[in-house]
Amino acid sequence: MDVEQQPAAAAAAPAPEAEDDEDKPTEQVPDMAVAQLAFVVTSGRGTQDDAKAAMDIITAKNMAPFYKALCAKSPQHFALDDALLQRMEAENAKTLAEIDAAQEMAEKDSGDVEVLDAMFARAAHYARIGDRDAALAAHKAIVERAKISTGRRIDAAMATVRVGLFHSDMPAVKEALASAKKLVEAGGDWDRRNRLKVYEAFYLVLARDMKGAAALLLECVATFTCTELCSYEEFIFVAVVTNVLCLPRTDLKKKIVDGPEVLGVLPSLPHLQALVASLYNCDYRGFMAAMVEVNEQLLSDRYFAQHARYMVKELRILAYAQYLEAYRSVVLASMARAFGVGVDFLDAELSRFIAAARLNAQIDKVGGVVETNRPDKKNAQYQAAIKQGDLLLNKIQKLARVTDV
């Protein structure tokens, strides 16, 4: 696998915070930080500083279309400043005119490479100022252009994915990912391949496929170079949160708790570190406390925000299942003590999850005892066979209609 061959360069020198991207030589296009800041502010969780930081980036990059859309979406957080908008639009028009001139000249005097450069510049400009439709169209023009090296074609396809992710435009991301994957399959180098994995993982997080995302992210932990999408810390946050949920305990120990790359960054994410450590060490009280904090973080992350409830629920189920695994029966009160919650709360939680067949247990409310039982594999298989068989039969029936014609 090509992942192993790559030096852990990124791990050794984690990228700085995304917010001070302007200082870096390579610029994030489009700037994911502003999308995150705007999300935090519009969801009502941001501070004055966040709003100001967002506005700073918007002004610095002349993101007129993005600004306009943002003001239209939540006028209570971002009041439209007409003068500013006009100034930015004028700037954008100027930049665009420069790009136009460059492209015209390149088409007249220079070769394909220069024309392509101009096209990339145009696409990047649209992406930078947050003009989604124009950016998607400009990138599409590059991808569909004849006479272009595979590498650059993939670059354009990947940039399309970024534009989609920037605007949280799921259909666009899905489509762009599919085309980028096809291109990479046809002849991409390992670097682009690994970057694309991260892109896909972020998309899967948005689509609530945590398992798929976790596997992809885990593959990329050692080879992360994808600073154009997120900082290494953000990446590790996403990777750890998804993997805590999906990895079995033994793998969790090997890959996350003891993983060198993760260990390097985890201290800067104290709540997450506490969450992982307490789950692994069966400190459920600490786990519940850490989860409250992580929940806050999830809610203010634009990828996780709409899945925060789901994530926290799944994490709780995980902890309950792990706790019950060790017991034949346990007094409800003692379990409540271990988790640092009230008996009534725990009772409500357990009964809900047991009824949904997520936990293998039963509660004896009169005796105040939780009794665990082993999952019934044979019956589960039987149910699965019936269910999937019915789906198959439906399809057969559809085919059989041919005979009625």
Next chain:
Amino acid sequence: MEVDKVTAAATAAPVSAPAADDATPKAAAPITLADIKRNIGFIVRATESNQHRLTLRAIRNTTAIRTRVAPAVLKEAVMAYVPETHPARAQMLETLDALPAPAVEAAAEPPSEAASMEVEGEKEKDPAAPEGAETPEPAKEKWEEKLSLAAPEVETYVCMLVLAVVLRSGGETGALLPLANALLARVTSFNRRTLDHLASKVLFYCSLAHERAGRASDMRAPLLALHRTCCLRHDEIGQATALNLLLRQMLSQNLLDQAYKLASKTNFPETCSNNQFCRYLYYMGRIGALQLDYTDAHAKLTQCARKAPANTALAFRTAVQRLTVIVQLLLGEVPERAVFNAAGMRAALAPYLQLTQAVRLGDLVEFNAAVQQNKATFQADRTYTLIQRLAHNVVKAGLRKVNVAYSRIALADVRAKVRLDSDAGAEFICARAIRDGVIDASIEPVEKGAGGGAARCLRSREQGDLYATDEPQRAFHRRVAFCLDVHNGAVRAMRYPEDAYKRDLERAKRKGALEDKTEEELAKEIAEDMDEDGAL
């Protein structure tokens, strides 16, 4: 009735789905007499060779004509193919004259690629067949002769077209009734098996005309009489159509008992038409659900959903799905989430999703809110009666959850969980649920040996091993039976060209001779071989 909008679409066979290729020039071509003529060619051949499938093909090809034909063209057809002795000829022409010329709808269902390709394929197969529009001059007389032999069929076909087009154009349907009745009377006066499919279409449109005019009950007596006649004549498609129309009418007028009795006293010919069978299943599912026979209704509806056309008849499929969801809920099952996300049905099923979630949570308060909020929708869908029955199921669902989650729980806690009014009420409801088999549990005093006044609790029985019972056997048997049905249907549907077996026979003979030879040789060789062995 919810099937209203769909019936037309459901009539069209699945192959002629409104294809998306209306950009092709063929799609925009106006319907001419030649198109009608081609279909008449099919009908003539069908009559001549007594092959129903050709009639069916003509009916299938009719969808495009029906939706786009201009009254003038149709008038020409009437002039050409309906004999002057026909009692309703003048009336038809008059009605057609009164129709406004339709605006050209470019997007209106274009003739699907598949259908037209099929026709071409047919041409290649037997070029000798008269192809209507392309009849060469020398064959003309022969064609006329054949046409005269199939006169009732052709006439009925044109009449059916007229009815369909006039009905489609909307307008005053009341004025159409005399014409519809006259046509129906004329059609039923024939007794020809080759006419059955066309006659059933006329019957369908006639009944639809009555329904649109708000005089559906006028049709009941004639329909019943027709159904009897069709039974006597072994006219299966006629039986099926008449029965479905009757059921539809009775259900739309809430004559549930009558519909139930009618259905239980009649046999539905299942094999004659998939679409009619589909409708019948839906009506039976509806009757079953209203008659509290949920298991049967569920089976019928699932089968119906399986048999329904895949691409067309969206409203019909949605209606089936709605009913299925409710019947499933009444059965105490929770439908799959994916059901509500099916393409095109999402918006229509949203209120039912809300309902399902309330039932799943066993939350009576939320359930009532959902019902109140969507009352108008449910009434329009005619599912409100069934939904009102669901209220009990909400409590049952809550109880079932409690039963699964708790091995022992005090009745006071049950009351709090299911949000009932009193402990005594909780006890009664639990007792009833146990008796109904909703939950597998027993009620006993908390402390052994305590008096009758002591607190009681609900004890769940251990969940038995389902696999140890014969339930899996029965479940698998049902599915195997279904597969065998499909297989038998496929075998029955195979068609063999006439006299093909003779050719096969000859070929087999020749081949057989060849093989005999080689076998002889083989035997010889073996014998020689053995001889040699023996010599050694």
